[in-house]
Amino acid sequence: MFFRWDWLRPQLAAPIVPALGPVHPDALAVGIFEDALRAADTGEFLPYDKDRRWGGEKDEKILREDVVHQPEHTLIPTLTRRGHGTVKVFAYGPNDSVVEEAAELAAKLAAAHDVATARVVRPLGPGTTHPRGTRIHLKDFTTGPCPDPGGPVRPVADWPVTVQNTFAPFAQAMAGDGLAFLHTRMQAGQCGPVLAAAVEDRTVGAIGPLEVLPDAVGRPHLMPQYFAVLPEARGRGLGRILWRAAMHWGQSHGAAYQLLQTELDGPSDRLCQAEGLTSLGFTHTASV
Numbered sequence: 676m677f678f679r680w681d682w683l684r685p686q687l688a689a690p691i692v693p694a695l696g697p698v699h700p701d702a703l704a705v706g707i708f709e710d711a712l713r714a715a716d717t718g719e720f721l722p723y724d725k726d727r728r729w730g731g732e733k734d735e736k737i738l739r740e741d742v743v744h745q746p747e748h749t750l751i752p753t754l755t756r757r758g759h760g761t762v763k764v765f766a767y768g769p770n771d772s773v774v775e776e777a778a779e780l781a782a783k784l785a786a787a788h789d790v791a792t793a794r795v796v797r798p799l800g801p802g803t804t805h806p807r808g809t810r811i812h813l814k815d816f817t818t819g820p821c822p823d824p825g826g827p828v829r830p831v832a833d834w835p836v837t838v839q840n841t842f843a844p845f846a847q848a849m850a851g852d853g854l855a856f857l858h859t860r861m862q863a864g865q866c867g868p869v870l871a872a873a874v875e876d877r878t879v880g881a882i883g884p885l886e887v888l889p890d891a892v893g894r895p896h897l898m899p900q901y902f903a904v905l906p907e908a909r910g911r912g913l914g915r916i917l918w919r920a921a922m923h924w925g926q927s928h929g930a931a932y933q934l935l936q937t938e939l940d941g942p943s944d945r946l947c948q949a950e951g952l953t954s955l956g957f958t959h960t961a962s963v
Contacts, residue, residue: 677712677739680705682746686767689798689811689956693751693765694735695724697811697934700955702891708751710891715739723891725898728884730865738762741784748773752784760790763960766797773797778963785963793963801954808959810944812935812952814897814922821926824919826912830868831861831881838873845871845878845905852903854881870920872904872913880904882917887930897925897933902943909942918946 683705690703694711710721715737720727727733735755743750748768755761762785766777777795785793799806831842846858860866861884869883882902887895900921904914925933937944939957948954 676705676709677742678705678708678744678749682744683708683749683767686749686769687798688767688769688800688803689958691765691796691798691811691956691958693737693753693763693796694733695721697936697955699813699890699892699894699896699932699934701894704891707891711737712739712742721891723889725888728866728886728888728898729860735763738784741780743776743780748776750777750780752780754784754788754790756790759792760785760788761792761794762788762790763794763796766795774961778961781963795961795963797959797961799957799959801956803957806939806957806959808939808957809936810939810947810957811955812937812947813955814933814935814947814950814952816897816922816926816930816932821919821922823923824916826872826916826920827874828870828872828913828916828920831871831878832868834871834873834878835876837876838871838878841873841876841878842871842881845881848905849881849903853901854903857881857883857901860884868924870917870924872908872917874908874913879908880913880917882921885921885924885928887925887928894931895929897921897928897930899933899935914942914946915950918950 690698720733735753738752741752751765753763764777764781766773781793846854866884867886871878872880882900886898890896
């Protein structure tokens, strides 16, 4: 076993695993970190990796030989060749000095692997006084019903063709929120259903894909979705209706929970807080 859990566990301010992302606190164990290391050797997706639904090969991999694992802190670097390439160093530890050491390691590894970007990822606890970056939310489907909110929301394929034909320009307009990527997957038939909101026969919002898969301990969870509403259509409650419709779908299809990441103080973050989701902490990513 590579990691000592008695060293690593006290350093985990938020349940983030390199190359995997947020995990449920009940699934946070030394085994999931060991699995991520083994995946770096094989190049294959882990069975519970959220990215395996897109097919292909796992792009982000842990740089196993460069991991720093000590009683006071742990640094876990990852490498992706996507675009011009990125090295991230996940900095686990209570002291701010861990960020400086992580930044030095990220810069060194970016140069060694000839990639353009070096970053430090710092998990922060839910009680952080002045958090930055993204918040990790937990939606627990076992605590109460998620009723169908109704409204002008239905799967894209269930809308009339006139509305379906407006999805492509909507997706392109919201490319920055991942909707253009999602649309390519929809066209290739490589993802679950996507819910769309339409007003006057025009797509103005969407959330998806909707898929339930088992996590590292076998609990079914609703996978993360892309979620966006056109700026000119905001303020009408459509985002809340879309989100609630997705939660209704997830609960109806047996999901026990969902983990969401939102930009701090952004519209989705405010929505999740208003809906009573549990905050599990934050992640702050900084370029070196």
